[in-house]
Structures are given as C-alpha cells and as structure tokens.
Amino acid sequence: MNEGKIIRFYREKNKLTQEQLGRGICSGTHLSKIERLHTEYAPEIITLLAERLGIDIESELKKLNNLKKLLTHWQDVIIMQLYDEMNLINQELEQEDLIQISEYKNLYKLLRVRYLLMHNLTQDALNIIYEIQKNEHKLSSYESNLLQHVLGIYYLATHENLKAIQVLKSINESDYDNKEYTYHLAVAYHSIESPVMAYFYADKSRQFFKEINNYLRVIDAEMLMLIQVKDDGDFKESIQRFEKLIKSCELCNSPVRKARVLHNLAFEYFRRNNFELASRYYKDSMSIKDNESGPYLLSLEGYIRSSLNGSILPREELLEIAKDGLETAIKHNEKLYINLFNLLCYLIQDKEQEYHQYLHDQALPMFKQFGFVYLIQRSKKELFNYYIKLKQTNKALKMAELLINHEKKACHLS
Incomplete structure (x- = not known):
C-alpha cells in the first residue's frame, strides 16, 4: 500500500493536482483514495501514474523498504565512530527524499542529531531536538529512549553534566538495546568528579562494547575506568x-x-x-x-x-x-x-596579584558557566590559599564553604 504514499509524494513534489495527474488514468477522487490508502486499485493504474511522474515505482518501493536497514547501519557506524562511512551514509540519506513519508522519519531525525553532535554542530542538533519534542507523543518507545540518549549527549557537549545524568538515567533498557548510553553516563559522572559512579558505568559500557566487538570503544571505556583510580x-x-x-x-x-x-x-x-x-x-x-x-x-x-x-x-x-x-x-x-x-x-x-585577580574575575566565572568541574575546584583551592596568605579570612572562609558544598554534592550523587 506504500505505492499511494509514493505517488502522493512525487505528485506534490511536481506541484500537480490530483485531477492533473489522474487525467486519462483515473478520477481525482479515486486518486485521492489511493493516496490516502483508502481503496483497492488495479496495478496498471499505479504503473501509468508512475510513468507520468517519471519514476520507477518498484525502485522507489525498494528504497523505501530499505530505509530501516540503512538507518540501523548508520546507527552502528555512529556507535563505532567510523567517521568516513558515517559521512557517506549521511550524504546518501540527505539525498533520499522518501524519508519524509516513511515511518522512520523520527528515527532519522534522532540519528541526525547524533551525527551533528559528533561533528560538534550543537546548535543545528538543538534545532532538530526542538522539532522532535513538539511531536514527542508520536515517538515509539525505542525512539523516546533514543531522544533521552541524544539529549544526554547534547548536555555533555554543552557541559550541563547534571542534566545529562538526569536524562540518561531515565532511559529504560528493556525498550532500548543500545547500552552505549552507559558510556555517556560515565563521562557525565567523571565530569562532576564522581569516580565511583563513573567507574561503574564505564565498566558497563566496556562490557557492551565487548559484546558488539567494538574494540576501539573498549579502549575508550577502559581509559575512562583507569583515570577514576x-x-x-x-x-x-x-x-x-x-x-x-x-x-x-x-x-x-x-x-x-x-x-x-x-x-x-x-x-x-x-x-x-x-x-x-x-x-x-x-x-x-x-x-x-x-x-x-x-x-x-x-x-x-x-x-x-x-x-x-x-x-x-x-x-x-x-x-x-x-x-x-x-x-x-x-x-x-x-x-x-x-x-x-x-x-x-x-x-x-x-605576577601573583594579577594572576589571582584574573582567576577570580574572569577565569572562574567562565569555568562555572561551562561546568569545568576540575578547573573550578582547582581555582577555588588556589584562591583559598591566596586569601589565607593575605590573611583575608572572610574570603578564605567563603572559598572553603564552596569547596565543602561541592564535596557534599558529589557524595550525594554517588
């Protein structure tokens, strides 16, 4: 029955009315029912309509049916980080108009977000995320979890690590078999200096990468585990x-x-x-x-x-x-x-005074803005020691309080 969807797509692409396309073949009313999959039709009608549109209906049907296989392969090479093949598939998909009428258009958009994030195009990725969220209720269970996964990756890219943890932990593994998300969860915990949780999830991701024979990603996971020790x-x-x-x-x-x-x-x-x-x-x-x-x-x-x-x-x-x-x-x-x-x-x-003044006024606010936890903590310790040296007790106590609060937060998250 996908023939009707294909005919409608190319009719609208060619800016033809139903009456114009159907003239001499079938009525506009009958063509409307064919396009909406509301009626049976003779195969020769589809053949004649396709010829008038200048398309090979069998070839178009084959492309539409192969989309799921191509998207699945694209996701696999994204997980394996095979950039050359990933880019080639992206080019192929960009030229495939039929995605817009397939049942996999949301899956394509979600994987497109992943592709853009791997190329550091965060704003382009966010624009698609907003578009998907408008129709989030139409997503399948798998697609809903994939949305949480790509959101987590987006938050990692923008250094919003606590948000990344929140959305990644909401993923339901029973509906989502891509356990690669545990690696991104490990990265998020590492970024907030929570080594126990980072090690735990990095180990889970290592097991997953071994299961799919993804040895390069095994190296990534083992590297992440090692630096927690x-x-x-x-x-x-x-x-x-x-x-x-x-x-x-x-x-x-x-x-x-x-x-x-x-x-x-x-x-x-x-x-x-x-x-x-x-x-x-x-x-x-x-x-x-x-x-x-x-x-x-x-x-x-x-x-x-x-x-x-x-x-x-x-x-x-x-x-x-x-x-x-x-x-x-x-x-x-x-x-x-x-x-x-x-x-x-x-x-x-x-230039000790200039160093600490710049650290307090310029660098530390920027580190906080982008969530560079290690640099934030290093800066606070340096400022604490500097204020103690100058006997500026109130400023030193303020820095000490900030350091203690961070430790409490890290313990709570662990």
Missing part, C-alpha cells in the same frame, strides 16, 4: 595499564586515542608531582595532535605547567610558548584556552 601508591599497576592501552591504540591504528591516553598518563604524573615525566608525556601527546586544535592546546597547557613546576625550561622560553598558545586560542575564539593561557602568562611572570 586515584591510587597514590607506587603507581606501577596503573602505569602498566596505561602502557597496555597505548599498545592497543597502536594495534588498532588509532592515533587520536593514543594521544588521549598519553595526555591522561601525563596528568597522572603531574598530580603526583613527577613533572619531568608529565612534561615528556604531554609533549608526546602534542606530537600526534593538530597544533591548531583544542586537544593540542589542552596538552600544551599541561606541558607548560609541568615544565614550570619542575623548572624544566627557562621562564623566558615558557612565556613565549604560552603566548603562542594564547595567540592560537584567540585565533579560534577558544574561550577556555584564552583564560588558561592568560593565567599561565601571569604565573610564569610571577
């Missing part, structure tokens, strides 16, 4: 796990993931005050990245801090590197890195 002992077991992940990235030919693992290993050395090794691994991570990208700037910031704290490079050289990073951040309007490199410039030059 805050062992402050000899660190040997963690180092071995990092080295294993690096080898896995090399075997899977994934330099992007290798760079990410190296960055996280550098951070683990940094927080243990081993600035020499931190500096080395940050530099190794940077060597794999595009030096105009955000991930590169993040590693560069860590490299400069490690080199400064460990007195590895002269301050004059570090200042030039920091200024280069600031110039790149300004060029790409990267607000986070503009703040971080401005802070580094003050820090390198021992």
